[in-house]
Amino acid sequence: MSATSINPPYLLFVGDARDALAAKTAAGILYWRRDWCLGQVVWPGCGAQLDLPAMTVAEAARAGARTLIVGVANAGGVIPAPWVATLSEALHAGMDVASGLHDRLDAIPALRDAAAATGKRLIDVRHPTRTFAVGTGEPRPGRRLLTVGTDCSVGKMYASLALVEEMQRRGVDAAFCATGQTGIFIAGDGVSVDAVVADFISGATEWLSPANDPDHWDVIEGQGSLFHPSFAGVSLGLLHGAQPDVLVMCHEPTRTHMRGLPTRALPSLTECIAANVEAARLTNPAVRCIGLAVNTRALAVGDAERYLDDTAAALGLPCVDPVRTGVAPLVDCIGL
Amino acid sequence: MSATSINPPYLLFVGDARDALAAKTAAGILYWRRDWCLGQVVWPGCGAQLDLPAMTVAEAARAGARTLIVGVANAGGVIPAPWVATLSEALHAGMDVASGLHDRLDAIPALRDAAAATGKRLIDVRHPTRTFAVGTGEPRPGRRLLTVGTDCSVGKMYASLALVEEMQRRGVDAAFCATGQTGIFIAGDGVSVDAVVADFISGATEWLSPANDPDHWDVIEGQGSLFHPSFAGVSLGLLHGAQPDVLVMCHEPTRTHMRGLPTRALPSLTECIAANVEAARLTNPAVRCIGLAVNTRALAVGDAERYLDDTAAALGLPCVDPVRTGVAPLVDCIGL
Numbered sequence: 001m002s003a004t005s006i007n008p009p010y011l012l013f014v015g016d017a018r019d020a021l022a023a024k025t026a027a028g029i030l031y032w033r034r035d036w037c038l039g040q041v042v043w044p045g046c047g048a049q050l051d052l053p054a055m056t057v058a059e060a061a062r063a064g065a066r067t068l069i070v071g072v073a074n075a076g077g078v079i080p081a082p083w084v085a086t087l088s089e090a091l092h093a094g095m096d097v098a099s100g101l102h103d104r105l106d107a108i109p110a111l112r113d114a115a116a117a118t119g120k121r122l123i124d125v126r127h128p129t130r131t132f133a134v135g136t137g138e139p140r141p142g143r144r145l146l147t148v149g150t151d152c153s154v155g156k157m158y159a160s161l162a163l164v165e166e167m168q169r170r171g172v173d174a175a176f177c178a179t180g181q182t183g184i185f186i187a188g189d190g191v192s193v194d195a196v197v198a199d200f201i202s203g204a205t206e207w208l209s210p211a212n213d214p215d216h217w218d219v220i221e222g223q224g225s226l227f228h229p230s231f232a233g234v235s236l237g238l239l240h241g242a243q244p245d246v247l248v249m250c251h252e253p254t255r256t257h258m259r260g261l262p263t264r265a266l267p268s269l270t271e272c273i274a275a276n277v278e279a280a281r282l283t284n285p286a287v288r289c290i291g292l293a294v295n296t297r298a299l300a301v302g303d304a305e306r307y308l309d310d311t312a313a314a315l316g317l318p319c320v321d322p323v324r325t326g327v328a329p330l331v332d333c334i335g336l
Numbered sequence: 337m338s339a340t341s342i343n344p345p346y347l348l349f350v351g352d353a354r355d356a357l358a359a360k361t362a363a364g365i366l367y368w369r370r371d372w373c374l375g376q377v378v379w380p381g382c383g384a385q386l387d388l389p390a391m392t393v394a395e396a397a398r399a400g401a402r403t404l405i406v407g408v409a410n411a412g413g414v415i416p417a418p419w420v421a422t423l424s425e426a427l428h429a430g431m432d433v434a435s436g437l438h439d440r441l442d443a444i445p446a447l448r449d450a451a452a453a454t455g456k457r458l459i460d461v462r463h464p465t466r467t468f469a470v471g472t473g474e475p476r477p478g479r480r481l482l483t484v485g486t487d488c489s490v491g492k493m494y495a496s497l498a499l500v501e502e503m504q505r506r507g508v509d510a511a512f513c514a515t516g517q518t519g520i521f522i523a524g525d526g527v528s529v530d531a532v533v534a535d536f537i538s539g540a541t542e543w544l545s546p547a548n549d550p551d552h553w554d555v556i557e558g559q560g561s562l563f564h565p566s567f568a569g570v571s572l573g574l575l576h577g578a579q580p581d582v583l584v585m586c587h588e589p590t591r592t593h594m595r596g597l598p599t600r601a602l603p604s605l606t607e608c609i610a611a612n613v614e615a616a617r618l619t620n621p622a623v624r625c626i627g628l629a630v631n632t633r634a635l636a637v638g639d640a641e642r643y644l645d646d647t648a649a650a651l652g653l654p655c656v657d658p659v660r661t662g663v664a665p666l667v668d669c670i671g672l
Binding site: 138193194197201202229230231232234236237260275279 | 470471472473474529530531532533534535537538539562563565566567568569570571572573574576577596597599600611614615618619
């Protein structure tokens, strides 16, 4: 089952990344899949530091790397000319090349030619390579958890991966279903749901998390927010297609406005939980929100603890930071 | 301003349509744009009757037809081989050829070659030919009415067009914004919002109905339903991008289940109105639902009148059938 299957081990291309934020795809892959990462290609003057050996493409190929991952983003999502020679070298060294940028690798003639000459793949994970049926909303066996959020980029992917790890640690048959670029690199497959044709958002999600054993859990990575006016359609289609039994609300407490929209305030946690549960009931009337995953990275330790305690008390729900505290209190409430 | 600009007058291709339902695109165009329709191409054994002269392609070309419109649909949205010769003939006779089917005209080599040879266009209105920015939700001048629905195919396009006609009759500067295939043929342009990439649903809608004069009204054709699990993501993105001041709820009172989903009941009118108003508030806090447009075609006259009266009384909102009663009571409530 795969729309976009990517083979580890990986060579992470960081190149001339300006800062850590620009290399956040590479950092996310390394954080969650250190075993899959052989090394990084990093150029002089690069502003990002990954805790990973620097390698040339040739060295990585000799070490067994099967896929070079473009782990750096830039404004506009374009692929600058200086990168192309390195990506082409990777193809000639026997690797596939994968990217989550908006620009397509296979739109660059030099890369297309190199892929054709070497028989290696250019994998544009942002662009689905298959079509999907429309969603049906029909109940299907298996159990599902979906991470939702007050905004974009509040930690839904990290929360999802932490939940899967904790569930697996407890012996639960749990799997991560990736719906965004970095998540797909971490899972090795998935569907970039914000890039499918609008009619098929829920259908693609149903496909991504099909009928399964009654005690199997799919943990589905959420996208966007029902309260983000740019992307709420994606979030709703994903919510309906995921048919979640359980929601986890994700939040970043220092954000002053919705991402990319300086004049728009975030919703309250209470209204955001209520709206998500209400909408999710359309395809799973038994859905419930079991707690919150908060990215407290921007807070000092004491402030973070206080925020988590206060929020848990105010909402009557467990409230964790997946990185700082782990997600055990959430998994306790899933009803495994 | 156009994503897909189609030039009348039209020659409607009905071909071998099995029944009236199969020719509903042609029937809709004829109902709303009789002046643009020169004739129909209809084959022996066709099960659909349009009140329009039958013509050959050559006759239509001599009469001045500029675009042949594929006005027939079939299961699967494919373009059968027997149609291709006629469509090719139209190109060679100097017409553009336009289709709203899922299969692309320009994927058929014979048509692609004919278009290249003649310099005429193959217009696949279901497939947007341009990209859009993501939506912002920022307020923009001009006023907007959006038709929403309890389900798909309940008359949102007919209601929208009737509202525009009635508003124009009263001297209002009003325009129809088409978001689906038939609507695009009727408007001559528009965007098939269910076919844009999911990230851009609201952005495409903002583009379709841009900033305008403060007393200009855009009447935007809705799609799907917030309660249809296949397509609710499209409906929500459209709702946010449309930023409507006014909603009109559309409904078909004899429908026993959501379209295409035999086990799923329709929402109540009350909950459907409440959910749409609540969601629309994200980008226009002043939004209100002014009434209902009901497609009573399947009811006898007396039953239809009773249904409209009873529903109006129950909801405290005007309730009309755009075809049978006209939409004047709705336009009275818009607050022009």
